[in-house]
Amino acid sequence: MNITVIGTGYVGLVSGVCYAELGNRVICVDKDAGKIAALQAGSIPIYEPGLQEVAAANAAAGRLSFTTGLAEAVRESDIVIIAVGTPPMPSGEANMAYIDQAALEVAEAMNGYKIIAVKSTVPVGTNERLRELIGSRTDERFDSISLPEFLREGSAVQDTMYPDRIVIGADNREAAATMTELHKPLTDNIIVTDIRSAEMIKYASNAFLATKISFINEIANICEKVGADVTRVAEGMGYDKRIGKSFLKAGIGYGGSCFPKDTRALIQIAGNVDYEFKLLRSVVEVNQDQRFNVIRKLEAIFSGQLRGKTIAVWGLAFKPDTDDVRDSPALEIIQYLVEAGVKVRAYDPIATSNFQAVYGKEGVVWCGGAMEAAKGADALCLLTEWDEFAQVDLQELQNTMWRAILIDGRNVFKEEDLLGTAFIYYSVGRPA
Numbered sequence: 001m002n003i004t005v006i007g008t009g010y011v012g013l014v015s016g017v018c019y020a021e022l023g024n025r026v027i028c029v030d031k032d033a034g035k036i037a038a039l040q041a042g043s044i045p046i047y048e049p050g051l052q053e054v055a056a057a058n059a060a061a062g063r064l065s066f067t068t069g070l071a072e073a074v075r076e077s078d079i080v081i082i083a084v085g086t087p088p089m090p091s092g093e094a095n096m097a098y099i100d101q102a103a104l105e106v107a108e109a110m111n112g113y114k115i116i117a118v119k120s121t122v123p124v125g126t127n128e129r130l131r132e133l134i135g136s137r138t139d140e141r142f143d144s145i146s147l148p149e150f151l152r153e154g155s156a157v158q159d160t161m162y163p164d165r166i167v168i169g170a171d172n173r174e175a176a177a178t179m180t181e182l183h184k185p186l187t188d189n190i191i192v193t194d195i196r197s198a199e200m201i202k203y204a205s206n207a208f209l210a211t212k213i214s215f216i217n218e219i220a221n222i223c224e225k226v227g228a229d230v231t232r233v234a235e236g237m238g239y240d241k242r243i244g245k246s247f248l249k250a251g252i253g254y255g256g257s258c259f260p261k262d263t264r265a266l267i268q269i270a271g272n273v274d275y276e277f278k279l280l281r282s283v284v285e286v287n288q289d290q291r292f293n294v295i296r297k298l299e300a301i302f303s304g305q306l307r308g309k310t311i312a313v314w315g316l317a318f319k320p321d322t323d324d325v326r327d328s329p330a331l332e333i334i335q336y337l338v339e340a341g342v343k344v345r346a347y348d349p350i351a352t353s354n355f356q357a358v359y360g361k362e363g364v365v366w367c368g369g370a371m372e373a374a375k376g377a378d379a380l381c382l383l384t385e386w387d388e389f390a391q392v393d394l395q396e397l398q399n400t401m402w403r404a405i406l407i408d409g410r411n412v413f414k415e416e417d418l419l420g421t422a423f424i425y426y427s428v429g430r431p432a
């Protein structure tokens, strides 16, 4: 099939590459000319394991191309997939400006029947609204599809090629059949629903996963007070198939471009129909507070005297294997420390320049390695569980630091790892 994907962020780029890998002819479109020039030159603007190789192979095979020419790409395609951003507005509601703009541009370019699918995460009712918007600008026939995306950053290629399920929201049987055919090679779990249910499945899934995380973080907080170990508790819970093992890792709370945004958006969606989503409000509140446990621990250690201390921070990305720092807990933690007069020495294997672009360069010593960041520090806060942090020589780390105090915000280390060292070690939800 001939497919145009609009937007070359994580979702557009990864899904475009993967549709090409399935043998389709894919044109990826972005209005960001710099991004397209880089992609045309074979460079991938995001860090995503495996993506570069699959993209290069498909571009070389002539199945994958990149352009800023939206109209021309749409005219050459049977299926148009919209994957532009839906960032949060100050109210928490999703900003539909990029979606609307893309839809209008598609409408203007129409030259025959097409399926127009929305992969971006959009509030319930959006696809119906877009159908009217596009229909008001073109006489050509088209069908609207809601095609929510469930990939995770850091494992996006794997998630896209081997998804747990594909959800297709459609109200036209033939369009649903075409989309089912397109995704058949990926999984047998293809769920065709009405459009509104598909839109809701996306928000409900993210909200549920966020709920699991806030739940286990609260259990962790209680574990710390009663002397239990949250990692064993999660393990013991996870063997129950009704609960499941995943998303029960306690830490400093969820971040990223999606859970924070989508939980707030769903609260708004509910609010718009006079429903107060009390549970989800608490999930967000717990998450917001969880990151400050790191600060509370530091304040307790230094009896509230943070000013003048040197604190090393390992990890700036919102999770490992990505250079994405959107809504990363590290942003607020570092900001708090700097404002409290702390000398922060920060290191991330790949996310530092993205972090600087959001946070600014001032007030922090940016380091090129983990040991360099730890040099002379009064304490070290581990905020992202990059593999390389688990591999460090703890004896060397201890000798590098001024005081051997480690706050492990992601439970990377086990008690036995620290045997024989002088570390004062704090983790999340485990006996100190």
Ligand SMILES: NC(=O)C1=CN([C@@H]2O[C@H](COP(=O)(O)OP(=O)(O)OC[C@H]3O[C@@H](n4cnc5c(N)ncnc54)[C@H](O)[C@@H]3O)[C@@H](O)[C@H]2O)C=CC1
Pocket (backbone or CB within 6 Å): 006, 007, 008, 009, 010, 011, 012, 029, 030, 031, 032, 035, 070, 083, 084, 085, 086, 098, 101, 102, 105, 119, 120, 121, 122, 149, 150, 151, 152, 153, 257, 258
């Ligand atoms: N990042 C993720 O892991 C996931 C994101 N999603 C959802 O997918 C959507 C996209 O997310 P990201 O890929 O992170 O977005 P992003 O914000 O990283 O990228 C969006 C891209 O769309 C381009 N764009 C905007 N308007 C355009 C237009 N009219 N024509 C051409 N290009 C245009 C922008 O230049 C940008 O490159 C969002 O709704 C998000 O909630 C869903 C699942 C996973």
Ligand SMILES: O=C(O)[C@H]1O[C@H](OP(=O)(O)OP(=O)(O)OC[C@H]2O[C@@H](n3ccc(=O)[nH]c3=O)[C@H](O)[C@@H]2O)[C@H](O)[C@@H](O)[C@@H]1O
Pocket (backbone or CB within 6 Å): 121, 149, 150, 151, 152, 153, 154, 206, 209, 213, 246, 247, 248, 249, 250, 251, 252, 253, 254, 255, 256, 257, 258, 259, 318, 319
């Ligand atoms: O809608 C989206 O954009 C995506 O949001 C998440 O994917 P992502 O944000 O890439 O990353 P996750 O692996 O879900 O992690 C999100 C945050 O939760 C945290 N987390 C995750 C799992 C866990 O057990 N504990 C925990 O604190 C991570 O550290 C990270 O900060 C969902 O997992 C995807 O299914 C969804 O498509």
